[in-house]
Amino acid sequence: QQLKAKLGTAANPGLSCKEIKDTVDQAQDGLYHLRSQEGIVYQTYCDMTTADGGWTLVSSVHENDIYGKCTTGDRWSSTRGSTTNYPEGDGNWANFYTFGSVQLATYDDLKNPGYFSINASDVMLWHVPNNTPLFQYKSAAYLRYYTTDGFLQQYGGSLYSLFKDHFPIVYNGGTGNGPAIPITWDNGNDDLLKSLLAPNVLSEATPGFVHFCVFNNEKAPHAVCPGLKYNGGNVEHACIGGAAYWAELAPRQCGDFAGKDWSGYGTHTGWSSSLLELESAILFFYR
Ligand code: G3P
Ligand code: CA
Numbered sequence: 001q002q003l004k005a006k007l008g009t010a011a012n013p014g015l016s017c018k019e020i021k022d023t024v025d026q027a028q029d030g031l032y033h034l035r036s037q038e039g040i041v042y043q044t045y046c047d048m049t050t051a052d053g054g055w056t057l058v059s060s061v062h063e064n065d066i067y068g069k070c071t072t073g074d075r076w077s078s079t080r081g082s083t084t085n086y087p088e089g090d091g092n093w094a095n096f097y098t099f100g101s102v103q104l105a106t107y108d109d110l111k112n113p114g115y116f117s118i119n120a121s122d123v124m125l126w127h128v129p130n131n132t133p134l135f136q137y138k139s140a141a142y143l144r145y146y147t148t149d150g151f152l153q154q155y156g157g158s159l160y161s162l163f164k165d166h167f168p169i170v171y172n173g174g175t176g177n178g179p180a181i182p183i184t185w186d187n188g189n190d191d192l193l194k195s196l197l198a199p200n201v202l203s204e205a206t207p208g209f210v211h212f213c214v215f216n217n218e219k220a221p222h223a224v225c226p227g228l229k230y231n232g233g234n235v236e237h238a239c240i241g242g243a244a245y246w247a248e249l250a251p252r253q254c255g256d257f258a259g260k261d262w263s264g265y266g267t268h269t270g271w272s273s274s275l276l277e278l279e280s281a282i283l284f285f286y287r
Contacts, residue, residue, distance in 0.1 A: 017044075017053070017056040018287050029045075030048075040113050045134065054287050056114050062256070063260075069251040071255075073109070074254075078254065082254035088171075098113055106128050116161075120287055121150040121157070125146070127282060128282075143188040147184075155167075159284070163223065167212060171220060179211070197238055197273055200234070201234070201271070205230050209229035218246060223240065223241030236248075239258065240260075260273045261273075
C-alpha cells in the first residue's frame with residue numbers, strides 16, 4: 001500500500017490551514033503548501049496554535065509610501081492615481097488578482113488565492129511592524145485578535161465574497177456600511193489600541209471590533225477598520241483600504257492607509273496615528 005504524503009506538503013497540498021490542523025497530529029505554526037479550488041499551489045503561513053489554530057494567512061495591507069497618494073504599492077486602494085475614473089479603485093478587495101509572497105507580507109502587500117478560494121467562517125488580524133521577517137510575524141505582532149461568531153458564512157465564506165456580493169468598495173456607491181464584528185484579543189487590548197490611534201479618532205470609534213466597508217463624510221469607502229467600530233464620519237484616519245477618491249483636500253487621503261498622516265507623519269496628534277501604527281502592516285487570516 002502506498003503511503004500518501006503528509007497533508008500540507010508540496011506533494012499533498014491542503015485546501016486550508018484548518019484542514020491541515022484537523023488532519024495532521026500536532027501541526028505547528030509555520031509554512032505549508034495549499035492548493036486553491038482552481039488547483040493553484042501556493043505556500044503560506046499557518047497559525048496552528050492561536051485559539052486551537054487552523055488560521056491561514058491570506059493577505060496583508062502594507063503602506064509603502066503614504067506620501068505617494070494612490071500610486072505604486074497602493075494595491076488595496078488605487079495604484080492609478082486619485083480619480084473618480086475608477087469608482088472601485090484597483091478593485092482588489094473583490095477580484096481574483098493575486099500579488100506578493102508570504103515572506104514579504106510585512107514588506108509589501110500580499111494577496112494569495114486563499115483570499116477568494118478558502119471557505120472560511122472567521123478572521124484573525126495581526127498588526128506587525130513593517131519589515132518584520134516571516135518567523136517573527138507572531139512574536140512581533142503587538143495586536144492580535146480574531147472573530148468567533150462565524151460571520152463570514154453569512155457573506156459567502158470569504159472577504160472576497162463579502163465585498164463582491166454584499167458590500168462593494170465603490171466611491172459614492174455601494175450598499176452602505178458593512179458589519180462590525182466583535183473580536184477576542186489574543187495579544188493587546190482595547191487600551192493598547194486606543195493608545196496607538198489618532199487622538200481625535202477616540203471620540204468617533206469603539207475598540208473591540210473589526211468593521212468592514214465603512215464610508216466617510218465624503219462618501220469614500222474604507223474596506224476595514226482594524227480593531228474598532230467606526231461611529232463617526234472621519235473614517236479615513238483609522239481605517240484602511242478603499243477605492244480611488246477621497247474628496248477632502250484630494251489627493252491627501254488617497255492610498256492604502258488613507259488619512260492616517262493627516263496631522264503629520266506619525267505625530268500621534270490630532271488626526272494622525274502613532275508612528276508604529278503608520279509603519280505596520282495588517283495581516284489577515286481565515287479560519
Ligand atoms: O478628517 C479631519 C477633517 O475632516 C478635519 O480636519 O484638520 O480641519 O481639523 P481639520
Ligand atoms: Ca474628514
